[in-house]
Amino acid sequence: MLSRSIEPPERSSLSGSLIICISLVAFFVAVVTPGESIWTAGFFVLLMLVSFFGGSSQAVNLSLFFFAVTAAPLVSSLFRGWPFSLLVPLIVYFMIALSVPKLRLSLSWLRPGYFGKDILVLVAATAAISGIALYLWNYALRPDLSRHLAYIPPVPFWSYPFLGLGFAVLNAAMEEAAFRGIVMQSTDSAFGPGVFSLLSQAGLFGALHFLQGFPRGAWGFGMAFIYGIMLGHIRRKSRGMLAPWFAHVCADLVIFAILAGIMLGKAHLQNLVQNH
Numbered sequence: 001m002l003s004r005s006i007e008p009p010e011r012s013s014l015s016g017s018l019i020i021c022i023s024l025v026a027f028f029v030a031v032v033t034p035g036e037s038i039w040t041a042g043f044f045v046l047l048m049l050v051s052f053f054g055g056s057s058q059a060v061n062l063s064l065f066f067f068a069v070t071a072a073p074l075v076s077s078l079f080r081g082w083p084f085s086l087l088v089p090l091i092v093y094f095m096i097a098l099s100v101p102k103l104r105l106s107l108s109w110l111r112p113g114y115f116g117k118d119i120l121v122l123v124a125a126t127a128a129i130s131g132i133a134l135y136l137w138n139y140a141l142r143p144d145l146s147r148h149l150a151y152i153p154p155v156p157f158w159s160y161p162f163l164g165l166g167f168a169v170l171n172a173a174m175e176e177a178a179f180r181g182i183v184m185q186s187t188d189s190a191f192g193p194g195v196f197s198l199l200s201q202a203g204l205f206g207a208l209h210f211l212q213g214f215p216r217g218a219w220g221f222g223m224a225f226i227y228g229i230m231l232g233h234i235r236r237k238s239r240g241m242l243a244p245w246f247a248h249v250c251a252d253l254v255i256f257a258i259l260a261g262i263m264l265g266k267a268h269l270q271n272l273v274q275n276h
Contacts (some may be wrong), residue, residue: 006111007238009058009189016056017190019047019063024187024200027066031207034082041071057106061097062186065178068092082151082212086174092184104108109185113240123243125252126230134254137215148214150260157264164256172248179205179228180235180244193236202228214255227251 012020023044030040044067051059068089072079079088096101139144155163179201187197206225213220231244238244 003115004111006109006235006241007239008193009106009108009185011192012058012186012189013054013058015054016051016059019051019054019056019059020186020190023047023059023062023203024067024183027069029206030066030070031204032210034211036073038069038074041067041074044070057102058186058189060103061106061182064096064103065089065093065182075275083170083174085212086178086183087170090177106185109181109241111240112137112242113235113238115238115243118245119234119238122234122237123247123250126234126247130227130230130247130251131254134215134251134258137219137223138258141219143215143219145214145259145262147212149262152259152263160256160260160263164253165261167256168249168252171252175205175208176231176241176245176248179208180231181241184232184235198229198232198236201232202226204228205231241265 008187011017026040026047031038044063047063048060048067051057051063059203067087072085072088096243097107136143151174152163161210183204184197184201187200191197191200202225206221206230209216209220209224210218213224215223231247234244234247
């Protein structure tokens with residue numbers, strides 16, 4: 001019977017840990033640098049092959065996922081934007097990992113974990129802090145959100161709650177699987193389940209938001225980095241993926257509420273202009 005909780009992974013060998021470190025640095029550089037490169041994807045293929053023949057399953061997991069992320073935009077420009085920039089790589093990753101017995105056995109992070117009263121309080125506090133931070137960031141800086149608003153399709157406003165819930169559930173699932181799942185499992189195997197592993201996954205989470213996140217830029221990196229630490233801590237305390245996913249859904253609902261509010265405001269202004 002499978003455990004409901006995430007257990008610390010088997011420690012990687014010295015060579016496997018080195019490959020994980022190299023993969024983390026290479027991916028960080030790749031996601032904060034504009035544009036895509038076939039050489040970056042090829043580099044992760046090389047790391048994946050070295051890891052496979054070296055017998056380090058966690059290093060293979062990490063380099064396989066990073067390869068999928070960096071290669072997807074090269075296949076089609078459609079895979080550069082949300083949700084395909086993460087959804088397609090995750091699908092490719094799971095298809096390969098689940099078909100290889102050694103990799104399939106290493107997916108021990110796929111556990112719901114514990115969700116008692118103490119975890120519920122932690123999730124509620126994290127949701128409140130992240131929601132307030134997002135609101136204050138938007139209120140104080142009034143950033144240009146046109147890029148994000150373009151993702152909201154022209155649908156009746158009564159359908160916004162369903163659209164927002166769908167966005168939050170999907171986005172949180174993808175990002176948690178990527179960073180608190182694949183990345184954190186590999187860094188735990190390389191460095192142990194300590195502070196360095198926690199900071200590593202949060203750093204990559206922040207880097208992902210640098211170019212195209214909400215927020216993005218320096219604010220996006222900093223806020224996502226801190227939030228990644230909070231979600232990683234929840235994952236540690238709950239020993240599962242359910243609690244951090246739920247906290248992430250709450251933050252994404254706030255993001256959608258901000259965007260929906262702007263859309264409603266524009267629609268109201270247009271109605272006023274038309275009526276006068």
